Amino acid sequence: MAKNQSYYFSHDINASNDSKIAAMISELGMISYAWWWILIEKLAAADDYKLPLKKYTFVALDNELKMNDEQILTSVQQVFNKNQHVLEQNSMCSFCSFLLIYLLIHDYELLDCDDEYFWSPSLIRRFEFKKVKEETIREKRRLAGLKSAESRKAKKQNLTHVQQNLTHVQQNQLIKEKKRKENNIERYTRACKDENPLSMFEDEEVKNKPIYELYMKSIGVVSPTIKGRLDDLVESYGKERVIVAINTTADNGGNSIKYVETVTAGNLKQEVQKDFGASKCNSNARGVSRKNSRKDEDVDWEKEYQRVHGKK
Template sequence: MAKNQSYYFSHDINASNDPKIAAMISELGMISYAWWWILIEKLAAADDYKLPLKKYTFVALDNELRMNNEQILTSVQQVFNKNQHVLEQNSMCSFCSFLLIYLLIHDYELLDCDDEYFWSPSLIRRFEFKKVKEETIREKRRLAGLKSAESRKAKKQNLTHVQQNLTHVQQNQLIKEKKIKENNIERDTRAREDENPLSMFDDDEVKNKPIYELYMKSIGVVSPAIKERLDDLVESYGKERVIVAINTSSDNGGNSIKYVETVTAGNLKKEVNKDFGTTKRNSSNRGSSRKDEQVDWQAEYERVHGKK
């Protein structure tokens, strides 16, 4: 068993009043009280708090206790002489420490022994009590640590739940704010369009805006689809022809983009026929009649507009 790792042990403040200690001091002198505590310190540092009944133990103790003084030896032997049979039977009786330990075991009952070791029952009881106390404290600390860990884990989980709930609330709030913003934009757009239907085309090129305004005033609402068809008419026939077509459609009661497209194409056809010369004044000079000839309107449109 490993040696005791403690650096102290309990010591009663009234130890000198113990009857056994008092008897030892009375017979061996006050120096024996110092021997006693030095011996207890040696036992406390030993394995299992026991020292072997060996010659080397008593050689070392004589040196530690400084019991090689003749006067001290005489003092111990005077008490020890009551046990003459021990002197006769034991070869170690020449060691003062052996004589002291024998008296502490048999006369004062402060130590105990068997065939191999000697020890202090009081010292062992104190260390056993200290060991139990330390184990109890360690167990309490372990349980307190587990409880603290569980508490921290619970707090962390609660905090995580709170953060998750807060995140959900924040996300819902952001979604709600986004919807409100979109609804406000849509409402403002509708209000602006109600005041000015042409406001939907504010971001488009300004060059066709008069066409939209004229169509709104003369024909009807300009939807995105109608706007696209008006842009195609302007690109194909020119802005002036589209304006004429819208005015003509309005005068004739036309109320659709289809009507405007038909009028625009018809006006172009008339222009081409007029430019082509339907009077046939030049047909006799060429010796042939163009009465039944078919006109390539696409080619004539490109010729008039300078397209190749």
């Protein structure tokens, strides 16, 4: 038999209004209401919510319920005497608790019994309902936990899949970058041994080959790094400006890609400033023209002729 692990049970707030409880209080006094709830507490703490119909049970209950008082015994026996045959047949009738239990079973129908145990049907129903409710809650929590675990597992799998794809892309990029660097080194090494330095670009489409050739003739060797910087200059400023910058660098004795970059940027700045100045001059010229035109429109030429020739 499993031991009850609960530390409370439901108690109706209007329990004293129950007709059976009211009859018990009316015949046995208000003290019987305290006996009733102490007895219910003992049943709630017992295995299967039942107490054995044994002598030791009633000895313990007499002590727990403080029913050794002669006046209490007399008041219980007065009600119990209606069942005189029980007094004659049962040797435990000297225990006040036995008399109380008998009355609760047979007169007030608050308890039930068999040949071995007595119990409260209402208490058992309440605990069974509580057990079903707790099992329902546990099942809901279990299902919620399983659902949550599946969701976390799915998220983890998705994240792992994304990470794998990302890693795959990154690996491909690293492989391509490594291959590009190896090709550049191979081309550069081949160009150093070859009489024609531009041979490093012959095995691929080279859209800026004239720029590389001019740089090598005017300034120096085109390494893979310098090639990339020249490409960036062409993309940002255009071929014409880069050609001008290379020639200017060579004329000024420059010998580095940094010099070419500085000249290219400086030339563009000068172009912008020049265009801005021209626009300003044109604007001023247009203003003067408009002003003179307005003056011409305001002059009365007939009066001016008369004034010059002395006519009124």
